[in-house]
Amino acid sequence: xxxxxxxxxxxxxxxxxxxxxxxxxxxxxxxxxxxxxxxxxxxxxxxxxxxxxxxxxxxxxxxxxxxxxxxxxxxxxxxxxxxxxxxxxxxxxxxxxxxxxxxxxxxxxxxxxxxxxxxxxxxxxxxxxxxxxxxxxxxxxxxxxxxxxxxxxxxxxxxxxxxxxxxxxxxxxxxxxxxxxxxxxxxxxxxxxxxxxxxxxxxxxxxxxxxxxxxxxxxxxxxxxxxxxxxxxxxxxxxxxxxxxxxxxxxxxxxxxxxxxxxxxxxxxxxxxxxxxxxxxxxxxxxxxxxxxxxxxxxxxxxxxxxxxxxxxxxxxxxxxxxxxxxxxxxxxxxxxxxxxxxxxxxxxxxxxxxxxxxxxxxxxxxxxxxxxxxxxxxxxxxxxxxxxxxxxxxxxxxxxxxxxxxxxxxxxxxxxxxxxxxxxxxxxxxxxxxxxxxxxxxxxxxxxxxxxxxxxxxxxxxxxxxxxxxxxxxxxxxxxxxxxxxxxxxxxxxxxxxxxxxxxxxxxxxxxxxxxxxxxxxxxxxxxxxxxxxxxxxxxxxxxxxxxxxxxxxxxxxxxxxxxxxxxxxxxxxxxxxxxxxxxxxxxxxxxxxxxxxxxxxxxxxxxxxxxxxxxxxxxxxxxxxxxxxxxxxxxxxxxxxxxxxxxxxxxxxxxxxx
Amino acid sequence: xxxxxxxxxxxxxxxxxxxxxxxxxxxxxxxxxxxxxxxxxxxxxxxxxxxxxxxxxxxxxxxxxxxxxxxxxxxxxxxxxxxxxxxxxx
Numbered sequence: 074x075x076x077x078x079x080x081x082x083x084x085x086x087x088x089x090x091x092x093x094x095x096x097x098x099x100x101x102x103x104x105x106x107x108x109x110x111x112x113x114x115x116x117x118x119x120x121x122x123x124x125x126x127x128x129x130x131x132x133x134x135x136x137x138x139x140x141x142x143x144x145x146x147x148x149x150x151x152x153x154x155x156x157x158x159x160x161x162x163x164x165x166x167x168x169x170x171x172x173x174x175x176x177x178x179x180x181x182x183x184x185x186x187x188x189x190x191x192x193x194x195x196x197x198x199x200x201x202x203x204x205x206x207x208x209x210x211x212x213x214x215x216x217x218x219x220x221x222x223x224x225x226x227x228x229x230x231x232x233x234x235x236x237x238x239x240x241x242x243x244x245x246x247x248x249x250x251x252x253x254x255x256x257x258x259x260x261x262x263x264x265x266x267x268x269x270x271x272x273x274x275x276x277x278x279x280x281x282x283x284x285x286x287x288x289x290x291x292x293x294x295x296x297x298x299x300x301x302x303x304x305x306x307x308x309x310x311x312x313x314x315x316x317x318x319x320x321x322x323x324x325x326x327x328x329x330x331x332x333x334x335x336x337x338x339x340x341x342x343x344x345x346x347x348x349x350x351x352x353x354x355x356x357x358x359x360x361x362x363x364x365x366x367x368x369x370x371x372x373x374x375x376x377x378x379x380x381x382x383x384x385x386x387x388x389x390x391x392x393x394x395x396x397x398x399x400x401x402x403x404x405x406x407x408x409x410x411x412x413x414x415x416x417x418x419x420x421x422x423x424x425x426x427x428x429x430x431x432x433x434x435x436x437x438x439x440x441x442x443x444x445x446x447x448x449x450x451x452x453x454x455x456x457x458x459x460x461x462x463x464x465x466x467x468x469x470x471x472x473x474x475x476x477x478x479x480x481x482x483x484x485x486x487x488x489x490x491x492x493x494x495x496x497x498x499x500x501x502x503x504x505x506x507x508x509x510x511x512x513x514x515x516x517x518x519x520x521x522x523x524x525x526x527x528x529x530x531x532x533x534x535x536x537x538x539x540x541x542x543x544x545x546x547x548x549x550x551x552x553x554x555x556x557x558x559x560x561x562x563x564x565x566x567x568x569x570x571x572x573x574x575x576x577x578x579x580x581x582x583x584x585x586x587x588x589x590x591x592x593x594x595x596x597x598x599x600x601x602x603x604x605x606x607x608x609x610x611x612x613x614x615x616x617x618x619x620x621x622x623x624x625x626x627x628x629x630x631x632x633x634x635x636x637x638x639x640x641x642x643x644x645x646x647x648x649x650x651x652x653x654x655x656x657x658x659x660x661x662x663x664x665x666x667x668x669x670x671x672x673x674x675x676x677x678x679x680x681x682x683x684x685x686x687x688x689x690x691x692x693x694x695x696x697x698x699x700x701x702x703x704x705x706x707x708x709x710x711x712x713x714x715x716x717x718x719x720x721x722x723x724x725x726x727x728x729x730x731x732x733x
Numbered sequence: 734x735x736x737x738x739x740x741x742x743x744x745x746x747x748x749x750x751x752x753x754x755x756x757x758x759x760x761x762x763x764x765x766x767x768x769x770x771x772x773x774x775x776x777x778x779x780x781x782x783x784x785x786x787x788x789x790x791x792x793x794x795x796x797x798x799x800x801x802x803x804x805x806x807x808x809x810x811x812x813x814x815x816x817x818x819x820x821x822x823x
Contacts, residue, residue, distance in 0.1 A: 409797035517822035521815070629808060632815070636807075639814040703804045706797070 075417050077718070078394035079357040080106075082382050084350070085367065087375040092349045093127060094370045096338045099351075100331065101733070102363050103725025106354040106390045110343040124339030124349060133332035136173065140326045143180050147315040147322075153456055154323045159732040165328055173325060176318055180311075187307045190300045197293045197300070204293070206252040206277060207286040209245035214286060217254070217279040224262035226255040226269060228276040234268045252277075324730035331726055338724065352380075354390050354721070389414035391718035399424045401465035409706055410716025415546050417538050419714055423705050426531070427466070428473035430701035433527075434641040435693040436477030436499070437648070439485035443690050444471035470697065485686055486648025497523065499638075499645045520638040522581040528634025528708070529570065535712030536563045542713050554616040559712075561612025566627045568605030575599040630708045637704075640696045644689060651685030654678075763817035770813025777806035 083105070087095060099105045112123055144150070206229070207214070217225050229250045236242065238261035243254040253274070257265045282289055343350040355363055364377040382389060391411050393403050395418070402424035412418045435441070448468035455464060480496040482489045488500055497516040536559050543555035574585040575598025585598035595603075613620050659678025663671035710716075746754075785799035 407797075409801070515822055517818050521819075633808045633811060635815045636811040639811050639818060642818060643814065699804070700807075703801075703807070706801045707805060 074395060074399075074421050075419075076394065077412060077414055077416075077418050078392040078721075080354045080382075080389050080392075080414065080721075081357045081360045082352075082380040082387065082389075083355050083360065083363075084352050084378045084380050085375065086348060086350050086378070087371060088348055089344070091371045091374055092124075092339065092342075095349075095351070095367060095375065096127070096335050098366055098370045099338075099363075100335050100725045102359075102366060103723050103727070104355050104359045104363055105351075105724045106721050107338070107341045107724050108352040108354065109341045110350070110352065120345050121343045121350070122345075124342045124344040126339060127336040130333065130336035133329050133336060136169075137326065137329040137333055139173070139177055140322055140329060143176060144319075144322055144326065146180055146184060147311065147319065149315065149319060151323055151326055154319055154730075155456070156323070156729045157320060159728065159730060160321075160324045162328060162731050162733050165324055165731060169325055169328070172321065176314075176322070180314070183307055183311060183314075187304060190304045190307070194297050194300045194304075197297050200280065201290060201293050201297075203278075203280040204282075204286050204290055206245075206247075207254075207280070208290055209247065209252060210243040210254050211285070212243065212254070213284050214279065214282045214289070215284075220256075220259075222259050223256050224259045224265065225279075226253070226257075226265060226274070226276065227279055228253065228269075228274050230269065230275070231273040234272040234274070236265060236268050238264055240265065320730065327726070327728065327730045331731075334724070334726070353724070356392065384415060388719050390721035392721035393418065393420060395420050395424075401462040401469070402427065404459050404462040405466065405702060406716075409710065409714075411718040411720055412714070412716055413718040416715065416718070417542055417713065419538070419705075419710070422534070423709075424469070427701050427705065428469045430527075430637060430704060431470035431697045432473030432475075432477035433524075433637050434700060435474045435644060435697035436481040436496075436641065437483040437485065437644075437693075438475050438478035438489065439483075439686075440690055440693050441471045441473075441475030441478050444474060444694065447471075467694075467698075470701075474697070483645065483648075486645060486652050499642055501642070501646055501649055515642070517638075517642075518580050520642075521635060522579060524634045524637040525631060526581070527637060528631040529566070531634070531704070531709055532566065532630060532712060533563060535709045536560075536566075539713035557612045558616035558620070561609040561616075562627065562712075564605045564609030564612065565624060566609075566631070568602045568607075568609060569627065570602070571598050571605065572602030575602060633708055634704065636700050640700050644693050644696060647689045647692065648686065651682060651689065655682035655685065759820050763820045766813045766816040766820065767810070768813075770810045770816075774806045774810040777809065778803055781806065 085095065110121075110123060112118075112121075207227070217227065230253045231251065233244055233251075234253070234255075236255070236257070238257055240255055240257040240261075242256075245252045253269075255265060255269065339349070341351075343352075360379060367375050367377055391414050393400070395403065399421050402420050405427075406412070406418075406420050406423065432441075435444075444467060448464050448471055451464055452461065455461060477496070478484065479489075479492070480494065481499055482492045482494040483499065494500075497519040499515055499520065501515050539559040540556045543552060543559060547555050571585065573579075574583050575588060575596050576586065576594060578584045578586050585596070588597040590596045591600055610621060610624065613624070655678045659681065660675050663674050663678075782803050785795075785803045788795045789799050
């Protein structure tokens with residue numbers, strides 16, 4: 074539970090002609106994490122090379138590419154497809170070639186048609202853009218050219234030009250720029266050009282075509298609409314095809330990627346002229362099953378050896394080994410880092426403490442039920458495994474929130490009538506939000522001390538785990554030093570605490586002020602505290618002198634747990650303010666003096682109530698979730714946890730669409 | 734209390750008014766504590782956050798570490814909130 078799954082280092086050797094059945098069996102068993110072979114020039118590695126793919130690799134790979142390109146056209150991913158029923162592999166292999174090429178050619182045809190339409194639309198849009206300026210001038214396009222003695226100028230211009238020669242001019246005002254068409258005798262074209270240039274003339278070529286520009290524009294727009302309709306039809310056709318074929322394609326992809334994986338496996342093995350060598354990791358409890366199976370498929374012509382693990386050089390892949398209620402939390406541990414093989418796996422502790430922190434922060438029955446409903450309602454929309462795990466984490470957190478809500482006696486910021494807070498009250502006012510007596514008033518000092526206690530215990534646990542981890546992982550002199558340094562951190566923390574207790578009496582904390590005094594305000598407790606602090610600093614400095622500057626973090630880390638109360642209270646405050654505005658200021662006064670107009674104000678009050686609590690729920694998830702996990706990542710994990718383990722990825726596949 | 738009474742007589746303020754004004758000062762202090770620490774956290778997280786987003790864009794595995802670094806200065810504003818709460822309720 075607190076350790077990753079135990080792994081064994083396996084070394085499989087056999088003659089080359091046994092390689093294929095071995096690969097098939099390894100893939101079927103889905104437990105062998107291949108340690109990739111790297112070619113080396115060291116002594117003892119002569120003649121050992123990386124293997125070559127099995128025959129059929131490139132064919133399967135090219136099929137896979139085609140399948141994926143079709144899936145791309147359909148816009149689906151394998152993970153998002155929900156399997157309905159599984160197809161036998163044999164049946165799939167028989168039909169795959171014919172059916173797949175039929176689908177490919179059909180999709181390609183449709184795709185070609187679609188791109189043709191889209192290209193036509195683009196072409197027409199370009200033409201429309203060119204024509205638009207001419208639409209304002211009531212001349213057919215053929216009138217702009219074909220003259221012997223008349224020069225034609227068309228273009229954009231900033232203002233109407235002063236033309237001193239005989240001419241015929243069409244001028245149009247428009248927002249995007251004025252447009253002008255000038256017809257003048259060819260012999261004056263130089264003068265015309267000059268006057269036009271003075272008015273910032275920019276020539277625009279006359280588009281090809283015949284007829285009035287406006288008519289052409291209408292025609293083109295109609296054509297675009299027709300093409301777009303066709304594209305929509307094609308899209309519908311594609312959608313229909315997608316629905317029909319997606320299961321088959323998913324099965325094909327699964328089969329082909331399995332084929333490619335198997336065919337390319339020798340690339341990860343070492344090969345000599347006659348034999349192959351495969352190195353990898355298998356969960357210890359599966360070693361016997363796997364080696365028996367390998368012996369069976371090769372008829373005994375194989376050697377499976379379990380190698381001793383060399384923790385200095387081997388990086389052992391890590392697979393979590395947790396009971397099912399802990400599993401969802403693995404996703405949040407992976408976000409930080411997977412534990413290393415020799416390290417304590419903190420998932421169990423986090424999965425217990427995280428919901429408690431969440432509940433302590435967002436302890437509210439109302440919000441708890443809203444989040445619980447969300448955790449179940451969103452299941453449909455998060456298809457991936459990670460999403461499901463996160464929702465399970467949210468579910469556990471919201472149950473804890475409901476539980477602590479009962480202890481705090483809170484429902485959407487209101488006090489639950491008739492229920493006295495078992496845990497310290499967080500209600501900010503001595504009366505409930507809408508003015509009725511019956512609230513409890515906040516118990517800030519007690520809440521603060523409670524959160525500090527949580528911090529002290531959590532950090533103490535972290536340091537103890539740190540001692541265990543160092544004792545397990547380190548060697549020689551460093552091991553003792555590192556363990557003692559962790560003890561030193563604990564000693565300083567508890568030393569400071571005892572010293573504080575001996576000076577001041579705090580609620581919910583031991584009172585040591587009554588101990589016999591030694592010098593002025595320093596009593597026996599103070600002396601014990603001071604000794605612990607000095608001892609602790611010495612232990613820390615013995616391991617690493619630089620660490621001594623980090624000692625103030627002891628206080629900041631412990632005080633950091635005050636966020637459990639602070640963030641929680643801010644959420645209560647927002648809820649109370651929302652209730653006060655919505656009910657106290659909008660709804661209640663209107664209910665007392667009821668009028669028609671008052672209904673609108675009551676509705677406005679309800680809207681404020683809903684929006685405010687929706688906002689507070691969102692903030693509650695963020696505050697409760699982020700701060701709880703942060704307390705683990707920053708305050709807890711830094712004491713003992715490094716992570717950085719390699720993920721265990723067995724060679725094989727969980728079949729979703731196919732069956733053997 | 735006696736001094737308060739004298740002061741109240743001197744400036745012509747009632748005891749309630751003085752108490753209210755003291756409460757107001759406390760509230761102001763709490764507001765300043767939370768506000769300034771909030772700004773401090775914001776400034777600190779500005780640099781870390783942008784660097785963290787850059788690092789995550791380069792390598793998604795950095796996400797956990799990046800989140801950790803980004804939220805480290807949040808302790809400052811929590812301290813502000815704690816001071817504010819203590820001022821108001823203690």
